[in-house]
Amino acid sequence: GAVVSQHPSRVICKSGTSVKIECRSLDFQATTMFWYRQFPKQSLMLMATSNEGSKATYEQGVEKDKFLINHASLTLSTLTVTSAHPEDSSFYICSALTGKYYGYTFGSGTRLTVV
Amino acid sequence: QQQVKQSPQSLIVQKGGIPIINCAYENTAFDYFPWYQQFPGKGPALLIAIRPDVSEKKEGRFTISFNKSAKQFSLHIMDSQPGDSATYFCAASGRETSGSRLTFGEGTQLTVNP
Numbered sequence: 001g002a003v004v005s006q007h008p009s010r011v012i013c014k015s016g017t018s019v020k021i022e023c024r025s026l027d028f029q030a031t032t033m034f035w036y037r038q039f040p041k042q043s044l045m046l047m048a049t050s051n052e053g054s055k056a057t058y059e060q061g062v063e064k065d066k067f068l069i070n071h072a073s074l075t076l077s078t079l080t081v082t083s084a085h086p087e088d089s090s091f092y093i094c095s096a097l098t099g100k101y102y103g104y105t106f107g108s109g110t111r112l113t114v115v
Numbered sequence: 116q117q118q119v120k121q122s123p124q125s126l127i128v129q130k131g132g133i134p135i136i137n138c139a140y141e142n143t144a145f146d147y148f149p150w151y152q153q154f155p156g157k158g159p160a161l162l163i164a165i166r167p168d169v170s171e172k173k174e175g176r177f178t179i180s181f182n183k184s185a186k187q188f189s190l191h192i193m194d195s196q197p198g199d200s201a202t203y204f205c206a207a208s209g210r211e212t213s214g215s216r217l218t219f220g221e222g223t224q225l226t227v228n229p
Binding site: 006032034041042043044046049091093095097102104105106107108109111 | 147161210219222
């Protein structure tokens with residue numbers, strides 16, 4: 001089946017630095033990618049939707065200048081957390097739409113800790 | 116209208132028991148209802164999904180029951196095992212919803228005791 005490879009699985013960075021998270025679709029083309037944030041014992045919160053070659057659509061309350069999403073190819077989408085602060089520490093998960101309307105494959109997630 | 120309400124928040128059963136997790140939705144444009152299993156530190160994995168043209172779907176030990184008129188659906192796990200201990204999320208989506216986005220329930224923490 002469709003696989004989305006997400007890296008890194010864990011990252012620790014200093015406050016004020018930027019971190020990039022990559023999601024690659026293996027063996028299929030991901031025209032639409034979703035980025036989620038998950039706090040401990042909570043549900044997944046959609047941050048943004050990206051379509052290949054287009055600007056990402058951000059959910060209300062998500063700072064687009066802080067969470068930069070690039071979906072320049074059909075197999076790679078990246079999320080860059082800029083000027084990270086401790087409150088950005090969270091579990092970030094990407095998901096690719098595998099069908100025209102349905103079918104979602106999730107990455108394995110990235111645990112970001114900002115110190 | 117985009118919410119999906121999930122209950123219970125947590126559930127403890129003995130091995131071999133049949134945990135049942137329930138979800139309710141409001142948006143009648145939803146026409147795809149998946150269930151995901153998530154282990155700590157991992158991304159969600161699809162367990163089973165249903166479309167509203169059927170009332171029940173079984174895959175192995177997992178069964179979805181769907182009640183379109185009540186706008187409710189539930190997950191049943193037959194012969195539960197300790198390895199089923201995880202967080203379960205229901206979700207909903209539809210081609211009419213913006214960008215085919217998934218709306219998730221709040222999650223259920225399932226513990227299966229040996």
